[in-house]
Amino acid sequence: MNVLRVKNLSFGYRRKEVLREISFEVKRKELVAILGPNGAGKSTLLKCLAGILKCEGVEILGKPISVYTREELARVIGYVPQKFYPGMMRVFDVALLGRRPYMKFGPSREDIKMVESLLERLGLSHLALENASNLSGGELQRVNIARALAQNPEILLLDEPTSNLDPKNQLEVMQIVEDFVKMGKTAIMVVHDINLALRFATRFIFMKDGKIVKDGGKETLKPETFGVVYHVDGSVENVSGFPVFVLKRSRS
Numbered sequence: 001m002n003v004l005r006v007k008n009l010s011f012g013y014r015r016k017e018v019l020r021e022i023s024f025e026v027k028r029k030e031l032v033a034i035l036g037p038n039g040a041g042k043s044t045l046l047k048c049l050a051g052i053l054k055c056e057g058v059e060i061l062g063k064p065i066s067v068y069t070r071e072e073l074a075r076v077i078g079y080v081p082q083k084f085y086p087g088m089m090r091v092f093d094v095a096l097l098g099r100r101p102y103m104k105f106g107p108s109r110e111d112i113k114m115v116e117s118l119l120e121r122l123g124l125s126h127l128a129l130e131n132a133s134n135l136s137g138g139e140l141q142r143v144n145i146a147r148a149l150a151q152n153p154e155i156l157l158l159d160e161p162t163s164n165l166d167p168k169n170q171l172e173v174m175q176i177v178e179d180f181v182k183m184g185k186t187a188i189m190v191v192h193d194i195n196l197a198l199r200f201a202t203r204f205i206f207m208k209d210g211k212i213v214k215d216g217g218k219e220t221l222k223p224e225t226f227g228v229v230y231h232v233d234g235s236v237e238n239v240s241g242f243p244v245f246v247l248k249r250s251r252s
């Protein structure tokens with residue numbers, strides 16, 4: 001069954017059209033990478049899927065996104081934005097915010113336990129009582145992911161989740177996203193790092209000028225695609241058993 005269906009989605013900011021007639025469907029257990037040049041509309045698309053920007057043409061679990069209340073949507077979609085300003089909150093409380101869509105009068109023992117275990121899994125337990133605004137960019141990114149996972153959503157939307165992370169943390173965060181998908185869930189991430197996408201994604205959607213120009217599995221990652229999408233010569237080579245994107249030159 002499709003968990004997400006996007007049909008003829010168009011969106012613009014005031015008079016500027018940014019997304020043009022986007023259509024695709026996503027099934028359970030897919031880890032989708034959305035790739036494309038700066039300004040292609042990737043983050044805007046993710047915000048439309050998260051319900052942050054209002055638009056027609058998005059269905060989640062068979063229902064139009066417009067019929068969901070904010071709380072219902074927060075139980076099915078976890079969104080990890082590119083930039084996150086936590087204010088004066090402790091790390092534990094930021095992650096606990098993810099449980100709000102499930103709370104009646106306050107956090108239950110299960111809510112607290114779930115957040116404790118997520119912080120541990122993300123290597124954040126020692127920072128639980130720190131003020132989140134004092135964290136490094138990478139630490140804050142992981143808190144942000146913990147908050148989204150605490151929502152226990154069906155679909156995780158991540159906007160460049162590894163952009164602030166060192167190589168070890170990049171791998172660890174991606175493994176957490178991969179584990180989430182293996183549990184029968186779905187993840188869609190905007191990413192510039194083609195190698196990270198190659199390693200973890202099961203599907204690749206390339207955008208350019210607000211449109212989808214390629215959509216498919218690893219077979220889409222060929223020189224022709226890199227030429228059309230990024231205007232570069234590049235190819236995927238096998239290095240020590242790993243597929244690696246090799247950027248050769250920019251096309252003038």
Ligand SMILES: Nc1ncnc2c1ncn2[C@@H]1O[C@H](COP(=O)(O)OP(=O)(O)OP(=O)(O)O)[C@@H](O)[C@H]1O
Pocket residue numbers: 013016018036037038039040041042043044045
């Ligand atoms: N709030 C906004 N108001 C007006 N225009 C916006 C707004 N947010 C984004 N845009 C414009 O929409 C276009 C697409 O932006 P978007 O952030 O979706 O692209 P992107 O593919 O995610 O880019 P990047 O890879 O650089 O993050 C850009 O031209 C951008 O200037």
